[in-house]
Amino acid sequence: xxxxxxxxxxxxxxxHDIVHGGVEAARHSKGRFEVVLVGDKERIQPEIDxxxxxxxxxxxxxxxxxxxxxEEQPSIALKKKDSSISVAIRLQREKKVxxxxxxxxxxxxxxxxxFGLGRIEGIRRPAIGSLLPTEAGRTLLLDVGANSDCRPEDxxxxxxMGSIYYSHLFGDMSPKIGLLSxxxxxxxGNDTTLKANALLQKSSLNFIGNVEGGDILKGKTNVVICDxxxxxxxxxxxxxxxxxxxxxxxxxxxxxxxxxxGAILMRPTFDGIRKLFDYQEYGGAALLGIKGVCVIAHGxxxxxxxxxxxxxxxxxxxxxxNSHIRTKLTEYLQxx
Amino acid sequence: xxxxxxxxxxxxxxxHDIVHGGVEAARHSKGRFEVVLVGDKERIQPEIDxxxxxxxxxxxxxxxxxxxxxEEQPSIALKKKDSSISVAIRLQREKKVxxxxxxxxxxxxxxxxxFGLGRIEGIRRPAIGSLLPTEAGRTLLLDVGANSDCRPEDxxxxxxMGSIYYSHLFGDMSPKIGLLSxxxxxxxGNDTTLKANALLQKSSLNFIGNVEGGDILKGKTNVVICDxxxxxxxxxxxxxxxxxxxxxxxxxxxxxxxxxxGAILMRPTFDGIRKLFDYQEYGGAALLGIKGVCVIAHGxxxxxxxxxxxxxxxxxxxxxxNSHIRTKLTEYLQxx
Numbered sequence: 001x002x003x004x005x006x007x008x009x010x011x012x013x014x015x016h017d018i019v020h021g022g023v024e025a026a027r028h029s030k031g032r033f034e035v036v037l038v039g040d041k042e043r044i045q046p047e048i049d050x051x052x053x054x055x056x057x058x059x060x061x062x063x064x065x066x067x068x069x070x071e072e073q074p075s076i077a078l079k080k081k082d083s084s085i086s087v088a089i090r091l092q093r094e095k096k097v098x099x100x101x102x103x104x105x106x107x108x109x110x111x112x113x114x115f116g117l118g119r120i121e122g123i124r125r126p127a128i129g130s131l132l133p134t135e136a137g138r139t140l141l142l143d144v145g146a147n148s149d150c151r152p153e154d155x156x157x158x159x160x161m162g163s164i165y166y167s168h169l170f171g172d173m174s175p176k177i178g179l180l181s182x183x184x185x186x187x188x189g190n191d192t193t194l195k196a197n198a199l200l201q202k203s204s205l206n207f208i209g210n211v212e213g214g215d216i217l218k219g220k221t222n223v224v225i226c227d228x229x230x231x232x233x234x235x236x237x238x239x240x241x242x243x244x245x246x247x248x249x250x251x252x253x254x255x256x257x258x259x260x261x262g263a264i265l266m267r268p269t270f271d272g273i274r275k276l277f278d279y280q281e282y283g284g285a286a287l288l289g290i291k292g293v294c295v296i297a298h299g300x301x302x303x304x305x306x307x308x309x310x311x312x313x314x315x316x317x318x319x320x321x322n323s324h325i326r327t328k329l330t331e332y333l334q335x336x
Numbered sequence: 337x338x339x340x341x342x343x344x345x346x347x348x349x350x351x352h353d354i355v356h357g358g359v360e361a362a363r364h365s366k367g368r369f370e371v372v373l374v375g376d377k378e379r380i381q382p383e384i385d386x387x388x389x390x391x392x393x394x395x396x397x398x399x400x401x402x403x404x405x406x407e408e409q410p411s412i413a414l415k416k417k418d419s420s421i422s423v424a425i426r427l428q429r430e431k432k433v434x435x436x437x438x439x440x441x442x443x444x445x446x447x448x449x450x451f452g453l454g455r456i457e458g459i460r461r462p463a464i465g466s467l468l469p470t471e472a473g474r475t476l477l478l479d480v481g482a483n484s485d486c487r488p489e490d491x492x493x494x495x496x497m498g499s500i501y502y503s504h505l506f507g508d509m510s511p512k513i514g515l516l517s518x519x520x521x522x523x524x525g526n527d528t529t530l531k532a533n534a535l536l537q538k539s540s541l542n543f544i545g546n547v548e549g550g551d552i553l554k555g556k557t558n559v560v561i562c563d564x565x566x567x568x569x570x571x572x573x574x575x576x577x578x579x580x581x582x583x584x585x586x587x588x589x590x591x592x593x594x595x596x597x598g599a600i601l602m603r604p605t606f607d608g609i610r611k612l613f614d615y616q617e618y619g620g621a622a623l624l625g626i627k628g629v630c631v632i633a634h635g636x637x638x639x640x641x642x643x644x645x646x647x648x649x650x651x652x653x654x655x656x657x658n659s660h661i662r663t664k665l666t667e668y669l670q671x672x
Contacts, residue, residue, distance in 0.1 A: 213572030236549030262601030
């Protein structure tokens, strides 16, 4: 059975919400996977015991004596060898689990995964891929923060990894790839994207050309490629919309009496909108390009976000996405 | 009296909406400014005549025999010397008008302004500044598209120009400046922003440090600095939200009966939200750093957007923002 290690100590609401998410995922596992909670046994067991009927669930604990705070530097992951994230990664390196999820310190998770598992041969820079809601479904944006400065070749590799990840998540074997830029014409962009555009044109990927900022939410392409600087800014900008919408709506609703009644009647619609813009629904972001499966969940992950992250990690592990990345990469290296 | 030249032939709804905007602005001028419509006299006069009581308004026509389409290359502005945008810029160079507005081809407007008016001495790269709605009011984002690749020194100059522009628009003499990056700590960013952060720290500007993508809409700072690649992507992303919101809302409202009634009651609130996210309300974007006043309005500018752009250009001209930029720049150059 596939085993997924869940860093129970990482994240703003750890271990409470994390363990809760793990328990719920285990409850819906249907024999597909086991959840391995990693962290302080003394704190995790009582959290499990809060829930009903957990004794026959596919869930277990691996003790780790240390934990890493959100404020610590990424390099701490290499020093605190018995931290929950380091232990989770070690379990994967030793093939005792098939994937790792953490809602903890992103830099520390990346450092632990990169040093503990290493990169897939031929991949220069791993990238973080995150799903965004669009008018047409969901779009995978990558990189959203692993690399602030990228070369054109890196963007090509992101496209390759993103294409494979998307096709396995959604069963679309030839996802449309767009390169994020400042104009649709291939002559528009910055130095890096101009060169990346040329590389993507030559590739066998389903590259439809440059996309602009306004195309992302229209869902013009299934995958949108950018460097981690732009991707991180877009992702955080998108996550902040919910708050602007709520604040403005609140102000306006208070102003108009009929709107107050209307707002009550519209509750299900608003819940739907909130859900649409809520990153919690989309689970974590995948760290692509490492020798293993690692899902980085949001620091403020809810129970539901953790559950979705476990499902994403399970899917990556059971479909062995990395072997597909390796195969595709080999084709490219032979073409050169 | 201040004269503002309005390119009547540029934009998706030219000359109809543009002339309408010019007429409305003239109607509310209160003796402050005159609107000079530039373009094909034969097409502009009938558009003016559609409106009531225009004979005593401060509005005039300057004939230009050519126009530039949205699809033409920027360099066309230098060839078509009798195009409406080229004529408008020439009028400003000859000091016959004090500012220019165009909703036409952005590249062509920039080229005409740069070559026709030149840069302010000491400014390496002019930048486009655009206002975004935030939880706390409005934030000026720049550059939103003039320069895809920037040096750290360019970002410092953008901050200087943005600070002066914002303070004259809103009367806040020490606006808070943020540098857009991927973390609040000064050690987070890409090569360019790391160096720009150091330059901004040393400056006399009210620099509060790095801001993240999620801080923009919270209105954490009055001015947000970034290169034109990132700024253009963020701006277009923000403009596209309106559409995602509308599509999703429509889908959900149709699903729930009570929501349909609620939606009717909530119309004033929704109008308010739409207005908030509608770039039309914010007038055009200012091209800062040139020897003159140039406002670039959105291609799909409504009457109202044109009116707001005329007011922005009037304000820049009457308060002589460029002389303030020159003074501040001289202080900096002496400091070096």
